[in-house]
Amino acid sequence: MEVDYFTYIPSEITTDILSRLSIRSLAISKSVCKSWRDLFDFVKSKIKTPPVLVRFHWENNPTRFKIIEIEDEDEDEADLQSHDLHYHPLTDLEIPYGSTGPMAGNSANALLLLYSLSMKGIYICNLITREYTELSYPDDYIPNQVLRLGFGVSKISEQYKVVWINADAGSDPHCVYTLGTGTWRRVEPGAASGVMFCGQPILCNDNLHWKVYDPRNSIWSLCGFDIETECFSIFSFPTPMGDGWWNLSVLRDCLCSSHYNEFQDEIVIWMMKEYQVDESWTIEYKMSTTSLDSSVGRNYISVEALKLFKDGDVLMLLDHSIAVYYSNNTRTLQQVNMLKEADPMKGYALIFNPSLLSLKSFGFENVISF
The missing domain is CATH 1.20.1280 (Monooxygenase)
Known part of the structure; x- marks a missing residue:
């Protein structure tokens, strides 16, 4: 025995x-x-467990996922003068839910929020336990309404919440769904009244963050939504904001903003050293793109900083499909082939923290294994 x-x-x-x-x-x-x-x-x-990269892409039905584990050197053991990127594809899988067409999503710790951009369908899933469940829509949902959904977890109450944003200017109020309750609640826009929400949100400092545009004053700003208090706040981008082609990210628990400067042929990453203190925005990186292979192309619309390593190296995603790695030691960029056959029109990548948290622990009755 x-x-x-x-x-x-x-x-x-x-x-x-x-x-x-x-x-x-x-x-x-x-x-x-x-x-x-x-x-x-x-x-x-x-x-x-350390964060991993998940690349999801859609081809009609179902949505397919690739999970990649990214190593970070231990500061006590690493030779910080010669750090290379090491990654391991963990698995490919697919979720056979009923929605078709493009999906959007974001993560909160181990859980992913996915929702259809063309049809009804809101899903919470854990790719490690291979479970998913479908959420209901708010009672006052209007078909073809422009939506932005956010997903976060509060460190205080440990509650996971989905935030339903009516993205068009003046489309107030918004809604919140706390996992485990089974119902949507209205929340007033407060400081975010009248603004247009753009892009996918980023979770930092217990707040979800969107780029927002105020059409009344022609101003781009940042909007935060406190997961615990359920209140909105508005604060500034690093100046100059320009035309809004900036992407938000979180590096070492700091809110960051990245963009491509076509006039200088460089990628710029700003970091907010003190949360919601406008004066603390600092240029953390300026990366020349001249070292990239000419086949990669130029004039990137989207620059997403995915991970900042202990030695200062940075992993980024250009136009949702091109993975590039910046060496802080050599000050050069190189393309990495970790996202094979990536198509910016059929999906994108994000970082999440894997765990064995089961959706059944929230009391969902319609948890489906895949």
Whole structure:
């Protein structure tokens, strides 16, 4: 008879052992047997895993995903003068839900929010536990309405919330859905009244952030939505904002804004060193794009900073499909082939924090495994 030695090990030691595994090893180990699955379910809230990159793209039905684990050197062991990008494709999978056509999405820790841009369909999924569920629409939903959905989790209450934004100027109010409640609630726009919401939101400092445009004053700004208090706030972009072709990201817990300067042939990343302090916007990087292969092209509309490494290197995505890596040591950019056959018209990539959190823990009755 085989002996399960984990039964005799204190839970804190078991958690410490499991927390040293990669997400690939965690997923494989959880599938070994029922006792190991139950063990992972018991300690899952205490296991911390590094962020991974998920690339999702649609081809009619279903939506397909590629999950990529990205290594970061340990500061105690790394030679910070010679750090190379190391990544491992973990898995390809697909979600067979009923919606077709383009999807948009964003992440909150381990969970992804996906919604259809052309048909009805709002989904919450965990790609590691391979579960998804569909959410209802608000009662006052109007077909063909321009929508922006956000997804975040509060560090205070630990509640996950979906924010439904009526994107057109003057389309107030907005709605919030707290996972586990089964209902949508209205929230007033407050400071965000009358502005147009643009792009996908970024979660930073317990706030969701959108680019917003005030047509009354012809001004681009940032709009924050506090997940805990459910209040909106408005603050500035780094100047000059220009035509709005800036992308938001989070690097080392700081809100960042990235864009391509075609006149200088360089990528610029601004960082807000003190949250919501307009004067703290600082240029963190200026990266010449002349070292990129000519086949990559120029005049990038979108620059998304995905990950800032411990040695100052940066992984970015150009036009939703071209992965590039900036070496802080050599001050050069190079294209990396981690997103093969990427098509900017059929999807994009984002970072999320994988875990074994089950959607069933929120009380959903319609959780579907895939």
